[in-house]
Amino acid sequence: MPKNSDHYYITTPIYYVNAAAHIGHAYTSIAADVMARFQRLCGKQVNFLTGTDEHGQKIARAADAKGVGPQTFVDEISQTFRDLHVALGASITDFIRTTEPRHIIGAQKFWEAAAAAGDIYKKTYEGLYCVGCEQFYIPKDLDAEGRCPIHLKVPELLQEENYFFRLSKYSDALKKHFDENPHFVFPQNRQKEMRQILEDGLEDISISRSVEKLSWGIPVPGDDTQVMYVWFDALTNYVTAIGYGARDDSHDAFTSPWWPADAHVMAKEINRFHALLWPAMLLSAKLALPEQVVAHGWLTVDGQKMSKSLGNVVNPYDVISKYGLDSFRFFLFREMPFGGDGDFSFTKLEARYRADLQNDLGNLLMRTIAMAIKFCDGKVPPTTPGTHEELWHKYSEHMNRWEFQPALEIIWDYVRALNQLIDREKPWTAAKEGRTADVERTLYTILEGLRQIAIAVSPFMPETSQKMLAQLGFDYFDPKFDNLIEWGLLKSGGTLIAESPLFPQLAE
Numbered sequence: 001m002p003k004n005s006d007h008y009y010i011t012t013p014i015y016y017v018n019a020a021a022h023i024g025h026a027y028t029s030i031a032a033d034v035m036a037r038f039q040r041l042c043g044k045q046v047n048f049l050t051g052t053d054e055h056g057q058k059i060a061r062a063a064d065a066k067g068v069g070p071q072t073f074v075d076e077i078s079q080t081f082r083d084l085h086v087a088l089g090a091s092i093t094d095f096i097r098t099t100e101p102r103h104i105i106g107a108q109k110f111w112e113a114a115a116a117a118g119d120i121y122k123k124t125y126e127g128l129y130c131v132g133c134e135q136f137y138i139p140k141d142l143d144a145e146g147r148c149p150i151h152l153k154v155p156e157l158l159q160e161e162n163y164f165f166r167l168s169k170y171s172d173a174l175k176k177h178f179d180e181n182p183h184f185v186f187p188q189n190r191q192k193e194m195r196q197i198l199e200d201g202l203e204d205i206s207i208s209r210s211v212e213k214l215s216w217g218i219p220v221p222g223d224d225t226q227v228m229y230v231w232f233d234a235l236t237n238y239v240t241a242i243g244y245g246a247r248d249d250s251h252d253a254f255t256s257p258w259w260p261a262d263a264h265v266m267a268k269e270i271n272r273f274h275a276l277l278w279p280a281m282l283l284s285a286k287l288a289l290p291e292q293v294v295a296h297g298w299l300t301v302d303g304q305k306m307s308k309s310l311g312n313v314v315n316p317y318d319v320i321s322k323y324g325l326d327s328f329r330f331f332l333f334r335e336m337p338f339g340g341d342g343d344f345s346f347t348k349l350e351a352r353y354r355a356d357l358q359n360d361l362g363n364l365l366m367r368t369i370a371m372a373i374k375f376c377d378g379k380v381p382p383t384t385p386g387t388h389e390e391l392w393h394k395y396s397e398h399m400n401r402w403e404f405q406p407a408l409e410i411i412w413d414y415v416r417a418l419n420q421l422i423d424r425e426k427p428w429t430a431a432k433e434g435r436t437a438d439v440e441r442t443l444y445t446i447l448e449g450l451r452q453i454a455i456a457v458s459p460f461m462p463e464t465s466q467k468m469l470a471q472l473g474f475d476y477f478d479p480k481f482d483n484l485i486e487w488g489l490l491k492s493g494g495t496l497i498a499e500s501p502l503f504p505q506l507a508e
C-alpha cells in the first residue's frame with residue numbers, strides 16, 4: 001500500500017532518556033501536536049509518533065551511576081516521557097522505544113538494506129568523541145579551548161575499527177533534492193544552512209562501536225563484535241514504527257500508507273541528522289524522503305540559556321499547574337514566532353494570560369452569554385447572515401506553513417473585532433430602547449463568531465475549545481475545517497449555558 005493522501009504522518013524526535021523531560025521537549029511535542037490537531041481538523045487521518053531513544057554510552061553510564069541495570073533505567077525514564085505527553089495533551093497515536101523488538105528488527109533490516117546497496121564498509125578510525133553528543137568531532141568544529149561547543153567538555157580520543165556509512169556518496173543527490181524542494185527544511189534559514197553544508201560535501205560517518213566500548217546497543221547484523229552507533233539506530237524509528245522490517249519479505253517491498261512522513265519535527269541542534277544523514281540513509285535503503293523537516297529554535301528563559309547550573313530550567317508541570325495547560329500551549333506560539341529562537345518568561349506569560357485570554361477571549365464569551373441570558377431568555381437568537389471564509393482560508397494557509405503566530409494573530413484580531421462590536425452596538429441600550437432585532441443580530445453574530453473561534457483555537461487550546469462549545473450549547477461537536485468556513489451552524493433557539501470563567505484569576 002503506497003502513501004495515502006488522506007493520511008498525515010508526523011513525528012517528534014525520539015527523546016534521549018539520559019535525563020528527565022524539560023520545557024524544550026514540551027515545546028517540540030506541543031508544536032507537533034498543534035499540527036497534528038490541525039490536520040485532523042482538515043479531515044486527515046493522523047499518525048502522530050513520539051518515543052524514546054534508549055541506547056548509547058551515555059545511558060549505560062547514567063544507569064551505572066544510579067546503580068541499576070540499563071533496561072531498568074530506561075524503563076523508568078521512558079515512562080516519564082509517556083506521562084509528559086499525557087500532561088501536555090499531546091494527541092499521540094504511537095510511542096516507540098528503541099529497545100522494543102519491532103524497532104530492533106527493523107533497524108537491523110535497515111542496516112542490511114544499506115549494506116546491500118554497498119554503502120557500509122569497515123575501517124580504522126581515530127577521532128575526538130564527545131560522549132554527550134555521541135558523535136566524533138573534527139578539530140575545526142570544537143571551540144577555542146578544544147571543547148565540544150554544546151557540552152563544553154574536551155572530547156575523548158578514540159581509536160577503533162568501525163563500520164562506516166557512505167554518506168559522501170549522497171552529497172549530489174541531496175543537493176538536487178534541496179534544490180528541487182526549497183521548503184524541504186523549515187524554516188528557510190535552516191534550509192540554506194543545510195544546503196551550504198552540502199556545498200562543502202559530506203564525509204562518510206562511523207555507524208558502529210565495538211561491543212567492549214559499548215554493550216548497550218543494537219547488534220550489527222552478522223558481526224557480534226559491533227553494535228550500531230546511536231543515530232543509525234535512532235533515526236530508523238520513523239519507519240520501524242510503521243512496520244518496516246516487520247515482515248519476512250525483503251525490505252525492497254516495504255510500502256506503507258504512512259510513508260513518506262509529512263513532517264519530522266525537532267529542535268535545531270539535531271536538524272543536521274534529520275535533513276542530511278536520514279535522507280541519505282533513506283536513499284541508500286531505497287525509500288522515499290520525508291516531505292518536510294521542521295527544525296525549531298531554542299527557548300531561552302528570561303533571556304538566558306536554560307541550564308542546571310543557572311537553576312533556570314523550567315519544568316513544564318510547574319507551568320501547567322500554575323497557569324493551566326491551554327494557557328501554556330497558547331503562550332508558546334502566540335509569543336514567539338515558531339521556527340526561530342524564543343524567550344520564555346513567566347512575566348510575559350502572565351501578561352498574555354491577562355490580556356489575550358482573560359480579557360479578550362474569556363470576557364467576550366462571558367459577557368455575550370450573560371447578555372443572551374438577559375435579553376434573549378438564554379437562547380441563541382435568530383440566525384443572522386455572515387461569512388469569514390477568506391479569513392479562515394488565510395488562517396489555514398498559515399497553519400499549513402507552520403506560521404502559528406500569524407494564525408493566532410488572525411484569531412485574535414477577530415476576537416477583538418467582536419469585542420468592539422459589543423462596545424459599538426451596546427446591546428443593553430438597544431434592549432432598553434426596545435430594538436429587539438438589533439440586539440438579536442449583534443448577539444447572534446458574536447455567538448456564531450465564538451463558535452468559529454472555538455474551532456480555530458482547537459489545535460492550540462483543545463480543552464478551551466470544548467469548554468467554549470459546551471457553553472454555546474453543543475453537547476457534542478466535532479470540530480472540522482468545513483465547520484469553520486460554514487456560517488450559521490449555531491442553531492437558533494439552542495440553549496446557552498453560563499459557566500465559570502474560561503481563564504480564572506491567577507493565584508497570587
Ligand SMILES: [Zn+2]
Nearest residue numbers: 130133148151
Ligand atoms: Zn557534546
